[in-house]
Amino acid sequence: MTDYAIGDIQGCYDRLRDVLARVSFSPSRDRLWVAGDLINRGPSSLETLRYIESLGSSAVVVLGNHDLHLLAVALGGHPPRRKDTLADILEAPDHDRLVAWLRQQNLCVRDRTRNLVMVHAGVPHIWSAGQAEAYAREVEAIIRGDDAGEYFTHMYGNEPHCWDENLRGMDRWRVITNYFTRMRFIAQDGTLELATKEAAASAPNGYKPWFEYSREDDVRVVFGHWAALEGQTGSNQFIGLDTGCVWGGLLTMMNLDTGEKIHCDC
Structure with a gap:
């Protein structure tokens, strides 16, 4: 069995099948770890969602902000946004089954054997891997x-800006969600800055990319979400796999054991 991790697919189904073909991926012997944002903005969100769901236990999936957005539209009463490409899912005859499957996916997956976690946006330095896993389960x-x-009705929002163990209810769940699915820049005390989406060098005053802070543990973090990084973090501990497929960049997949990266030009 070979485990491959892949960055943000965002409905680019043809490119997904292209990159899987390059390693002769077979769900009978391989697993695909998906770092969130399976859908939205690309042309084939429904086909992508159906395919990942069809992999069964051969798919290991974490939810990204676009995946949560679909659930917010389907379950929380939020209207689709102008640039969304979710209509095919929302109108599909198997819509209810796909939404139910998506709700069962994780925010954080931990592989203790590999000393690795996979999340969509990142793991803040103020949390250990064990804490991150526990907060995700909540x-x-x-x-x-x-x-x-x-x-999902109340999921959206930038506040609270910072983690506090005493938070309860929606404030607690929202900030956990934002760390896992929206984080890019963060302050030393854990305060999030969620407006800036440019490359790492564009950090606002007082903030740094979340992966530039030292951690008390040596866990490796596989993540997506930040296309402007082009996969570059400057560290082997933090592995960025979003290389901007939906924006005309690359779709990147990595062998979790060898570190080999396989690319498909988009």
Whole structure:
């Protein structure tokens, strides 16, 4: 079995199949780890979602902000945005099944054997890998439970800006969600800056890319979300796989054991 991790697909189904063909991917012997943002902005969100769901246990998926946005539209009463390409999913005859499957996916996946976690945006330096895993389980339980509609109705927002263990309810779940799915720049105390989306060198005063802070553990973090990085973090500990496929860049997949990266020009 070979485990491959892939960056933001965002509905670019043809490119996904191209890059999988380059390694002769077979779900009977391989697994695909997807670092979030399976869908949206690209031309084939429905085909992408159906394919990943069809892989069953051969797919290991974390939710990205675009995946959560689909759930917010489907369950939380939010209207689609102008640039969304979600209509094919929302109108599909298997819409309910696909939404139910998406709700079962994780925010953080931890592989202790490889000393690795996969998330969409990152893991803040103020959390250990164990804490990140525990906080992810809290929000995943809400997404899967009877209160999911209420969660998605109130999911959006930039506040609280910073983690506090004493937070409760929606404030707690929102800031956990923002760390896992929206984070780029962060302050030493864990305060998030969510407006800036440019490259790492564009950090606002008082902030740095989340991966430039030292961690107390040596866990490797596989993530997507930040296309402007073009996969460059300057560290083997933090592995960025979003290389801007939907923006005309590359779709990048990596062998989790050898570190070999396979690219498809988009």
